[in-house]
Amino acid sequence: MALAFDEFGRPFIILRGQEQKSRLRGLDAQKANISAGKAVARILRTSLGPKGMDKILQSPDGDVTITNDGATILEQMDVDNQIAKLMVELSRSQDYEIGDGTTGVVVLAGALLEQAEGLLERGIHPIRVAEGYEMACRIAVEHLEHIAQKFEFGVTNIEPLVQTCMTTLSSKIVNRCKRSLAEIAVKAVMAVADLERRDVNLDLIKVEGKVGGKLEDTELIHGIVVDKDMSHPQMPKHIEDAKIAILTCPFEPPKPKTKHKVDIDTVEKFQTLRLQEQKYFDDMVQKCKDVGATLVICQWGFDDEANHLLMHRNLPAVRWVGGVELELIAIATVREGGVYTPCILRGHRFLAGLVREKSFGTTKDRMLYIERCANSRAVTIFVRGGNKMIIEETKRSIHDALCVARNIIRNNSIVYGGGSAEISCSIAVEAAADKYPGVEQYAIRAFGDALDSIPMALAENSGLQPIETLSAVKSQQIKDNNAYCGIDCNDVGTYDMREQNVFETLIGKQQQILLATQVVKMILKIDDVISPTDY
Template identity: 40%
Template sequence: MTQMTGQPVIVLSENSRRTLGRDAQRMNIMAGRIVAEAVRTTLGPKGMDKMLVDSLGDIVITNDGATLLGEMDIQHPAAKMLVEVSKAQEDEVGDGTTTAVIIAGELLKKAEDLLDQNIHPTVIVQGYRKANDIAQEFLASAGEDVSPDDTEILEKVAMTAMTGKSAERARENLAKLAVKAVTLVADEVNGSLSVDLDNIKIEKKSGGSIDDSELIMGLLIDKERVHPGMPQTVSDAKIALVDVAIEVKETETDAEIRITDPNQLQAFLSQEEGMLRDMTDKVKASGAKVLFCQKGIDDMAQHFLAKEGIFAVRRVKKSDMEKLSRATGASIISNLDDLDMESLGNAGSVEERKISGDSMVFVTDCKSPKAVSLLVRGGTDHVVDEVKRALDDAIGGVSATIETGKVVAGGGAIEIEISKIVRKAAEKVSGREQLAINAFADALEIVPRTLAENAGLDPIDKMTELRAAHDKKDHESYGLDVFLGKVIDMQKEGVIEPLKIKTQAIKSASEAAEMIIRIDDVISAKELGKGGAPAMPPEMGGMPGMM
């Protein structure tokens, strides 16, 4: 509402809220910083776990940044932008979500200090963009080349990703499984390797220990054979994949069949039986010993298939059918008339086994499978869930390494080196932008500082040691060993990470911070794009309520 010649002019409805100027900037920055602080203590090998409890009392215990932010009930719009940073990092790389969020939070904190010095938000954004460009330019030429055959380095990448998680004690075994799985499903596209992580299926089963986790050279289907009379194990299996129901089709329009004689009923039933027998004969004639059907299999057809000694599974998910096709080389058939020897796939063994009381079908010993399964075991459901999250990070890190072919030192080494490069470049920039570029350099140091804090070390002493080490020649890979509490060569220690984690984390953190800094007015709106009630949470009126 505003006053013009004594007459009030109402623009927004009385229920609308509006925060503008420095209040809006402070509120948004505070919201972003609170999100970063929430996950900051989980960073590194000595990071702590968080317990999330929902309204029903279900719990999740994890230190995985993407899981934490995805599960937290966050309402503040600026805070949600940092959740998007973690989601982008998870989707693009699969690891490094906590790093991306805490860098974004520190960039906002440094920006607030500059705003208090009356430096305009646009100047800060320009400085951050220049600093980001400098950092990306340096990263483009940084790192050590890695080939997909360099299993030792890939395993070190996987182990680095899992360090600090519940699965750490079994990380050597899990790292081997992750590397083997990724290298098996990697495809060559236009001269470079590409990894579709959908081709690695992870199945969780509680019971046993983490060491019992295994890689299936083929696929694991959470189903059971449709008839107890079917063989439990089929060796040297010829596999048919069909996405058509092995049932008598219903008419597409409403129809009525009038039967006036018992013989007519018997003829009708015989006709149905004949149709089902014809379908199973086509499966048998193709030479298939195993049948995976995406749709249903009639009870009578199950009986016929069992008599022929054919192992059959029904209602297999479409995604599993596609993976089976890649693993066994079989073609997915939509018409049983097209089923022949050439459309079949091969597997060394197809077997139904019981795992933790549940029957599962193992399709194993496939030659050069392009889709594989990982069976994750652990004492309880919570342990299994956390092992799966650790494996997801390891697989994401290994696939990012294979795709980009570059790795960098961990332990905060690369962040300190980038900070040094950016700070040096700032000397050539005049005016207030130089302050923003220096602030960007300072913000990157939040990673090694947080590693030191989470390990109970003195962050000031360790940051001084790190800077001194990086001022020396050929010390670019020196980082903080949180177990020894010393600054050592991370490359030699085997603490290495994919270059892609760092490029994506710094880029997305910088872009999110720039966007939040530029906001100087927060106005409640109707449901955007749809019309309706105001969508802004009531917390926007004061301090950012979030969780």
């Protein structure tokens, strides 16, 4: 791209390969961008809320995903429009920062874009719209702090946390078991949380799944579950007070690389080589025994002969355990004072009260449970379910619930859900609009209307009349001056979200509004779209 000047000194841009590019400018560019963003939001709109619909997505290689999680839907959709990609990024950032509210953030951004379109048509400059949105966003975020409440819970009183996780799970496919899954998620987070420092390391929670059984069989294990079995069927399946040798180095003698050649032309040479290999392996086994190990967990494999030897020398072993799992096992089983150094044979420092192999159903599926670990901070949530899709969706839902519990431990302020917080912000924003004399007040009012689209979508998805329900709820909020009235999606019979126990974290809601506003402002500021033409 180069900037040139014509004979009157007016600048113009020369694009290389001009004929191959298409270009949209000014209002056309903004309108095209807005409609791309709106299209993405429209897809997610029907998935919002407890009665939201699920989507089925098929990948090019035939894998099927069923979900109503906004971030996952967008992740799996193959969008190639730049603005649509921005919306995908938007829900990804919400997922990254907060872990929940990924659908809501996109729906809100879509509504903001739709309102902006109307304003642009009325001749308001995009920058003024962007500025108005910015002011309104600030008002809404501050207002959320006013209506937020402190949420009390403790180690002995986890019920409030369970209730919050249940709100998140109620909009997912797994809502049949929301109570038990919420309890599992909260217990897992409490097990790894450092309540004094208000810190939760979600890496210590492993979510593992296996097809089979029922969703109700999902359990929390204070320890690690690995999808592996003992390397030999005759090895013990139940080891009490295991002393584990964790090997990140290969158990076997080093194999020649492709560049090297081993010349064996006589039987003697072959036998020497074999004996040497055996000796190497024997030494390794002896080393493990010397440090007192009663179980070897190995990152690499070993052949059947070695396996046989291990069985004879009475040293149970597990092979091909992934690096991440190995690390988790090490963290969980490392004895106090012991140091975990990868690649070094330090069997005696890793202790587990019980290591057992468990088989499932009539299949030959077996898993290894490492429990009663010396340092029991790492836990595993073991998901069961009828098919792979359910397991994957359950894992995603549990991830959301874990994030919600973590967010509350980090910051225990909450706002009520069901669109009540949005309605309350919308009232506050519209009231504030009157104080601004400039053109921005139109944008501020439009922001308020966009906030209303969340409760509207919730009502619509629950089969209610959107406009009537919204006006009923809004007028009740104004009449009673309470910010807890929201959409009664499940037909409980009350608008009061406090009674329905539907709440979300304050930081999650604030983040939704901030991120959506940021993206919409960015889209509004684009007035030139230069892209290669499709042939």
